[in-house]
Amino acid sequence: VKSKGGELSVALHKEVLKEQFDYYFEMKNTIKHDDSELLIVQDFTKFTYSNTSLEDLIVCVYYHDNLSPTSVSLMSYHHIGNFPNNIPFVKAVWNSLLAEVLETFGPLDICIFSDGGGHHFKITENLVMWKELSEKYKVNVNYNFFPSNHGHGVCDGAAANSKHKV
Numbered sequence: 001v002k003s004k005g006g007e008l009s010v011a012l013h014k015e016v017l018k019e020q021f022d023y024y025f026e027m028k029n030t031i032k033h034d035d036s037e038l039l040i041v042q043d044f045t046k047f048t049y050s051n052t053s054l055e056d057l058i059v060c061v062y063y064h065d066n067l068s069p070t071s072v073s074l075m076s077y078h079h080i081g082n083f084p085n086n087i088p089f090v091k092a093v094w095n096s097l098l099a100e101v102l103e104t105f106g107p108l109d110i111c112i113f114s115d116g117g118g119h120h121f122k123i124t125e126n127l128v129m130w131k132e133l134s135e136k137y138k139v140n141v142n143y144n145f146f147p148s149n150h151g152h153g154v155c156d157g158a159a160a161n162s163k164h165k166v
Helices: 004-033 087-105 124-137 154-165
Strands: 037-049 052-064 072-081 109-114 141-145
Touching: 004 037, 004 052, 004 072, 004 109, 004 141, 052 087, 072 087, 087 124, 124 141
Parallel strands: 037 109, 109 141
Antiparallel strands: 037 052, 052 072
């Protein structure tokens, strides 16, 4: 929706962004009291060194942790490869990673957030993949997309940390 000067579309974007972040923080708070849920945030970044570019699919997993002062801990997984950031790369990562995540945390409900990347996340193939994985592993999956230009998130922090170490 656009109006003269784009004011309406900016206002709508801000409203959707606020609703998404409210839900995101609600899910994060749920984990403090519920060990049957995981909150997963995923995003792509690019590593460039010596004229070589590699894609990094970052998967950040928030989970209930009684030993943490906040009752929530975070694990970050990096999947780096010389592949385009497209659905075959996402499928390859999740076909192996989900089994590892479930072995670590047990069968849980999974709430996923990602950006609306039109080549890898916000496409039919990705949603079909999650339906198939949820049936294969007998987990409930709730998939959410952040609006475009949502700002920096936990994956961006994990990317910056990794790039600093490299």
